[in-house]
Amino acid sequence: METNEIVECIRPLLTRFSEDEEVVRRLVATDGTFDALCHQYRRVTDLLKVYKAEADQEAEIKWLEKRRAGLEEELLTRIEGYQPQ
Secondary structure (H helix, E strand, O other), rough: HHHHHHHHHHHHHHHHHHHHHHHHHHHHHHHHHHHHHHHHHHHHHHHHHHHHHHOOHHHHHHHHHHHHHHHHHHHHHHHHOOOOO
């Protein structure tokens, strides 16, 4: 994955967890599960933007916000538990 592609993938996550940017970048590069979670987080964040722009999408927005919160919790657990090797 190219550097620009990585940055685009994790941009929403870096916005949310800016104080942990170095750890996020290292985990994306070395942990496939973390990278997959980042992709899911970006997709959910992008979908939320689309649904919020449309009318009558309250149920979808509520589900996506709940999903995003769950992903944030899992990602933060991994960020906080990261031990450099």
